[in-house]
Amino acid sequence: MSSTEEHDEAPLDVAVVGGSLAGCATAVHFATMGYRVAVFEKKSTPDAYHKQLCTHFVQPHTVPLLNALGLAHLREPAWSVATKAVFVTPGGVVETPGPGYDPEVPESYALNLERRVLDPAIRESARRHGVRFVEATGVEGIERDADGWTVHTSAETGTRRYRARLVVAADGRRSRLAGLLGNEAESRPNERAAVFGYFTGIEAPADNRSVFVMNERDLACSYPLVDGRTELVLFAEKSRVEGWRGADGRMQEFLKYFDGLADAPSVTNAVPEGPLLGYADYPSLIRRPVAGSVPFVGDAALSLDAMSGVGCGFALLTAQLLAHSFAGRTLDADGVREGLDAYRERFEKTLLPHAEGICGDSLVEKDETTRKRMFETICGNQELSGKYLALTGRMIMPAEFQRAFMRGLMARGSGAARK
Numbered sequence: 001m002s003s004t005e006e007h008d009e010a011p012l013d014v015a016v017v018g019g020s021l022a023g024c025a026t027a028v029h030f031a032t033m034g035y036r037v038a039v040f041e042k043k044s045t046p047d048a049y050h051k052q053l054c055t056h057f058v059q060p061h062t063v064p065l066l067n068a069l070g071l072a073h074l075r076e077p078a079w080s081v082a083t084k085a086v087f088v089t090p091g092g093v094v095e096t097p098g099p100g101y102d103p104e105v106p107e108s109y110a111l112n113l114e115r116r117v118l119d120p121a122i123r124e125s126a127r128r129h130g131v132r133f134v135e136a137t138g139v140e141g142i143e144r145d146a147d148g149w150t151v152h153t154s155a156e157t158g159t160r161r162y163r164a165r166l167v168v169a170a171d172g173r174r175s176r177l178a179g180l181l182g183n184e185a186e187s188r189p190n191e192r193a194a195v196f197g198y199f200t201g202i203e204a205p206a207d208n209r210s211v212f213v214m215n216e217r218d219l220a221c222s223y224p225l226v227d228g229r230t231e232l233v234l235f236a237e238k239s240r241v242e243g244w245r246g247a248d249g250r251m252q253e254f255l256k257y258f259d260g261l262a263d264a265p266s267v268t269n270a271v272p273e274g275p276l277l278g279y280a281d282y283p284s285l286i287r288r289p290v291a292g293s294v295p296f297v298g299d300a301a302l303s304l305d306a307m308s309g310v311g312c313g314f315a316l317l318t319a320q321l322l323a324h325s326f327a328g329r330t331l332d333a334d335g336v337r338e339g340l341d342a343y344r345e346r347f348e349k350t351l352l353p354h355a356e357g358i359c360g361d362s363l364v365e366k367d368e369t370t371r372k373r374m375f376e377t378i379c380g381n382q383e384l385s386g387k388y389l390a391l392t393g394r395m396i397m398p399a400e401f402q403r404a405f406m407r408g409l410m411a412r413g414s415g416a417a418r419k
Contacts, residue, residue, distance in 0.1 A: 022298020023170030029323030091375025
């Protein structure tokens with residue numbers, strides 16, 4: 001490697017460490033505000049590069065966020081499938097009429113949008129907005145002084161230093177910046193493993209619904225994709241899938257599982273596109289949204305159980321929350337401090353209540369009688385069913401659903417008493 005050399009160009013306004021969804025979205029937002037932005041990505045990212053471990057279910061709260069990122073075209077049928085969740089629960093089916101999660105907003109739908117489409121598109125949008133990409137380059141350290149930050153990088157061509165007024169940590173679940181800044185993650189247990197694959201030959205449900213079947217302590221999901229394809233995902237108690245050995249045996253057991261679910265789409269004619277993917281252990285990680293005057297976004301801040309389907313959504317949402325926190329401010333010392341304070345407040349108010357519920361759902365030891373009674377209450381009340389869908393789509397806060405649930409529970413009790 002060559003010796004260290006100073007970066008001889010004008011200092012950056014914003015240095016974003018990490019070039020996946022949250023990093024690129026952050027870069028687009030700040031570039032749109034007129035700042036000079038660079039993204040530092042340790043991997044080489046050719047045009048087709050994308051994340052593979054994903055369910056591709058983009059929650060309805062996320063879909064409008066695509067517009068400000070220059071990605072509105074991804075909502076079209078050529079790129080994604082507009083969908084809505086249907087939950088088959090121990091107490092009945094949670095389903096509401098109409099195409100949207102909100103009856104008064106027909107376009108309040110979710111999207112089955114694959115990362116093979118989304119990832120290259122958001123990188124291209126960032127470049128289109130003038131963001132500079134520094135790829136195959138790791139950030140080895142950062143130093144702060146009165147005028148901003150020095151970012152130390154390493155690549156095959158040598159080591160370099162860059163100057164920036166704001167550094168953003170978007171470097172994922174294993175965030176190196178978190179280690180450098182002492183932003184230790186709080187780990188919450190996830191008692192389910194995940195197994196998923198892509199198939200042809202599975203007929204999509206009516207209106208391209210995405211079906212979620214609660215089977216004992218498991219959740220089996222079916223997502224219709226573009227070109228008549230389907231992704232099947234199983235979040236299962238770990239002991240259930242531990243015995244699925246070998247590629248052929250795993251695929252056979254996986255399809256047998258879905259074939260045994262009466263409410264899931266038929267897999268009789270399913271043809272795998274490739275081997276099954278997944279993970280055996282994926283605890284949820286929660287970090288402070290700001291550490292050492294560096295804001296954390298995406299998985300670097302909040303990496304939760306994939307069963308909740310919030311990975312893509314929270315990545316884009318944290319980027320938006322950060323950008324909104326800096327709107328109308330400068331990047332001088334006072335402006336940065338005020339922006340970080342605003343981001344911390346927005347993050348804790350908007351995201352942490354959802355994270356607590358998601359972490360609770362990651363545990364399999366639950367009272368099944370109480371769970372069944374809860375879903376009987378939800379399924380027997382149209383308004384409450386709508387609130388439940390809105391909660392799973394992260395369109396309302398958990399406290400709003402809890403208040404509605406308590407009203408529904410009392411109404412159900414009053415009705416039973418009158419009988």
